[in-house]
Amino acid sequence: MSIQITNLSKQYGQQRAVDTIAFQVSPGEIVGFLGPNGAGKSTTMKIATGYLAPSEGTVLINGHDIQTDPMAVRRSVGYLPEHNPLYLDLYVKEYLRFAGELHGMRGGALKSRIADVIDQVGLTNEQGKRIGQLSKGYRQRVGLAQAFLHNPPVLILDEPTTGLDPNQLADIRQVIKTVGRDKTVLFSTHIMQEVEALCDRVIIINKGKIVADSPLAQLRGQTADSTSQATYLADFETDLPDLAVLGTLPGVLSVDRLELGHYRLTATSDIDLRAAIFRLAADRGLILVGLRKQETSLEGVFKELTK
Incomplete structure (x- = not known):
């Protein structure tokens, strides 16, 4: 495992910021780490990169323990903190050369790597400017x-797309x-769109404890099954003569007309309403042109698990 966290806790006085969490991330995985502020x-993430010491538990990065082999951990990790610390008086290429030299990179290899990375992140037109500009x-x-200048096997990125406009977001994604094809990315x-665009797996933490760790599709399904209501969108060729007819179906709680021929039905989750809607349409000679159960959004899952 590239990242292996076991029984990790962090205590600040009376506050337990991280409470006995455990998870693993394999090589090649891009995992979204979600949770409300605090x-x-x-x-x-700071513990995993060696910037903070844990109160309890162990963290292995690429097989190296953060407490007994911290320098090997730092060589294995590329880290972007939440508040991006930069030397504003340095030029872009000057700063990257400085960062590369800290990792032991020198000469032509460093110069070539800086050029590659500048091109990758779209800094070509800005490379001659001071960072403060x-x-x-x-x-x-x-x-x-x-x-990722020093080509580490593990990337830990804390809100990497903060401050980017929609066009820049697409580029950085x-x-x-x-x-991430040949690295581990946490x-x-x-x-939420970032997670849906990049990740197959999501870990959600709330009040210091992990409340979900599963593939994105499975997470949506589990949460949808655990809630008391389900939503269906039914599209008919024309408006129904009587809206109340949909309300007679078993388990229906409410019916809303969205636009001409389009309806939203909210029902109890213990009944799959789709078969009943099909039968209703067939029995009454109604032409049903579309029917789907509305997928639970990641935002809805997040709210449900962290409320």
Whole structure:
């Protein structure tokens, strides 16, 4: 396992910021690490990179223990903190050269790697500027560039797309996806579209405890099954002469007309309403042109698990 966390806790006085959590991340996985503010995400990431010591538990990064072999951990990890620390007086290439030299990179190999990374993150037109002259979005790109400059096997990215506009978001998503093909990536974000675009697996932490750890599709399904209501969208060729007819179906709680011929039905989750809608349409000679059970959104899952 590239990241192996076992019984990890972090105590600040009376506050338990991280409470006996455990998870693993395998090589090649891009895992979204979600949670509300104060849930313990950044604390966990700082411990995993060696910036904080745990109160209890163990963390192995690429097989190295963060407490007994911290330098090997730092060589194995590329880290972008939540608050991107940069030297604003340095030029972009100057800063990346400095970051590379800290990792023991030198000469032509470092120069070539800097050029590659600048191209990857879209800093070509900004490479001759001081970092202090850059917009917030471009500063975030500089932070991302230093995170994988030394080609580490593990990337830990704390809200890597903060400050990016929609066009930049698409570019950085592609960078993370491309880089993640042969690396382990654990990243946190509050942007659910990021997780849906990049991740197959999601870990959700709330009040210091992990409340979900599963593939994205499975997580949606489990949460949808555990709630008391389900939503269906039914599309008919024309408006129904009597809206109340849909309300007679078993388990229906409410019916809303969305537009001409389109209806939303809310029902108890213990009944799959689709078969009943089909039968109703056939019995009454109604032409049903579309029917689907509305998928639970990741945002809805997140709210349900962290409320």
